[in-house]
Amino acid sequence: MTRVISVQEVTQHNIPEDLWIVVDNTVYDLTEFAPEHPGGASIIQRHAGRDATTTYSEIHSPSLIKTSLPSSKVLGTLDPTSITPEWADPPIPTRTFHPTTKPDLSTLINTHDFTSAASTSLTPKTWAFYSSAATDLHTKTRNTSAYADIGLRPRILVNVKDVDTRTSMLGCNMDVPIFCAPAAMAKMAHAEGEKGIARGCRAKGIPVCVSTNASFAIAEIFESVAGRGSYGEHKEREGGEKGELPIFFQLYVDKQRAKSESLLKHVDRLGVKAIFVTVDAPIPGKREADERVQADESLSTPMSGAKAKNDAKGGALGRIMGSYIDASLSWEDLPWLRRCTKLPIVLKGVQTAMDAKRAMENGIEGIVLSNHGGRSLDTAPPPVLLLLELQKHCPEVFNHMEVFVDGGVMRGTDIFKALCLGARSVGIGRGFLYALSYGQEGVEKYVDILKDELETTMRMMGVTDLSQVHPGMLNTKAVDHLIPDGEEHAYAKWRPKSKI
Template sequence: MAPDKPALDTLINTHDFEQIASRTLAPKTWAFYSSAATDLHSKARNASVYTEVGLRPRILRNVKDVDTRTTMLGQQVALPLFCSPTAMSKLVHPDGEKGIARGCKEMGIPQCVSTSASYPIAEIMQAVAGVGKYGDVVGEMPLFFQLYVDNQREKSEALLKHVEELGVKAIFVTVDAPIPGKREADERISADESISAPMSGDVAKNDKKGGALGRTMGSYIDSSLSWDDMPWLRRNTSLAIVLKGVQTAMDARKAMELGIDAIVLSNHGGRSCDTSPAPLLILLELQKCCPEVFDKMEVFVDGGISRGTDIIKALCLGAKSVGVGRGFLYALNYGQKGVEKYIEILKDELETTMRMLGITDLSQVHPGLVNTRAVDHLIPDGEEHPYAKWRPKARI
């Protein structure tokens, strides 16, 4: 460990991992992972909105024993948390996604592996062969796969077939990044042109715009992907299909109508389109404008989660589980044990919050346990603007 990296046992919250990563990761690695689109408003808002939603604790309940177990896409998990897909984790630690996978398995939560992972997914799955200490809860650790659809569709078709044969449980299709966002901190530092992603085949490079890894290594992504391609996707996998990056009630309803299995409310950690809505606000928009989607498919939230209280607030408003991306990378700074410690911290905080609210099981969460009045005025009533009614003459 670096001389200024404190012992893992001294870390007491998830923010500690981020602060340590900011001063111990290589400058390019920190810039790549911590950066977000343009002025970083969405990144900040993703987290800050959780502080504006209050909890409503109930007292004098028997909360001696609490249970954080739940299911996600039919898979038994130890708590309502999953590791969101992140690219090239080997930049943080030599074990990369393998270290994250081992830590997640040991703690009984799912990992979603990115198309842009540092290792082929077969190697990641091989790294977690066998049963961890939560084996009696989850059996084989649920592993999901995140797909960026390739310009050369046959490559994506082959990849979908491959991961299904390996035993992946669901496909998360990223739909909020038809092109990479402008991440200026990442552009300012030159990239190591030896970096590559084995499953996508892309290689890092520098050009006159800068050295952003997300931009230069995302040229293979098919920006023509549309709703019309959902039948193609279904033809090429029998696994559950999850759309990651839904940001409006209109698109949530469209996904439901097309029979999509689940959605992730996400703005890509604020990395795609700055000033896009915070996921917790999108969750409230769904409750207001299309509550029927919660009966038809599972809804997940990704972005801004750093406390057990954040998890509870999302669950009370209808989320089935929550995803964390950057946090697991900062935890990987300490290898597998760091990942386990990170999950343990959130689990402890989740159990504490449950007891404070007077509940003992996640089946008991409901909207009455939160106060959303501070943000209710931010929730749209539908697709139309409340008073500006003009329409473009150009064909959309």
């Protein structure tokens, strides 16, 4: 039988040598764990003999403490009848950041508004982590500006009273050709984290791809969208079958391959629809804005086990928490991946026509043309220009596997242009994190804005269904000169004598 412990008893265990805390009404003995806490013992000692739920929940998923401590350290449940006014007062806040008041959600009318609101309302570290990109930010900037350099060629006198934005990706229906791209540690933006994103995406009928570095274990994310309900416009079927949210899983391959193997089996059992293997970040890029702001060393992620810390280079969460990623991953490892999962495999981070063609030749089901949101290698090509490169040098890949893009999408016109050039759908990462600062409601409004802009673009272009889009609807002459002529340089023919 579970032991019931009074507030009075908990408060007596309030020194480093005898340290109890309460999280979600469960009493834990952290005497031995506190000195080994990745974020340091001080944060735990500050809550000795107290309720630490609020501070704990700002950083960790509910399951982490339950799965990390041995059962002998789980002492029992808190007796609610013993709670006093003094106990109910929270401990001294650990954060000193006082955010600017966010504008009301109803006043936001485009995706740029969400970015602006996030820049002043998120903590400095959260903003630095989410918004930062590699070195001089050229690629991050060009990801968006490249869309503006491509013109539209509207057609007139077409009946566009009704338009349809529905499509599918990897066999999954979607109401809008958008999916939530994997983005780490969403809980830094809102307590609901990836669960809030998943609920918002389910309501609007678009898939979500969960990161290995998510704030919550993927089982908790699945649980958050379980039960009766609808997936966008796909209502419950007769017999009460629920409208199921398609969830994909993004994999960073761990240096300890057995961990990745175990994780792949786990997500397969849960019902994940596809595996997105990140291939554009064998190591984290240098994100200087993230380095400049000290990391909260109590941060960790439940699936990867990565822990934040600060060192001589700075406090970049991306660099430090990505240290487990296996930089030896190569084409030769694809058979290993196939043995680990029977799910469709998507390579996320393809950046040349050569690698797109090689992926096709290896039987890969899909690719994401992506430069990690400009976070990996500065001056890497924008994804929309990669679509042109593939159309120029290996158009056959569009017939053999599904092609997606992510990075730089801010408008409905951007989505339309990507689809015209062969993309099946577009992924958005940062934008959903910024929208999440308003909770599930913010996520839903973010999708609504882009859907409305896409519908407007379709009507202006004389298009009523996404099956009608094609490259002839675009003027790409302003960027055509930026598309490489092939694998070799146009005129510089020097090659190294050393082995490559």
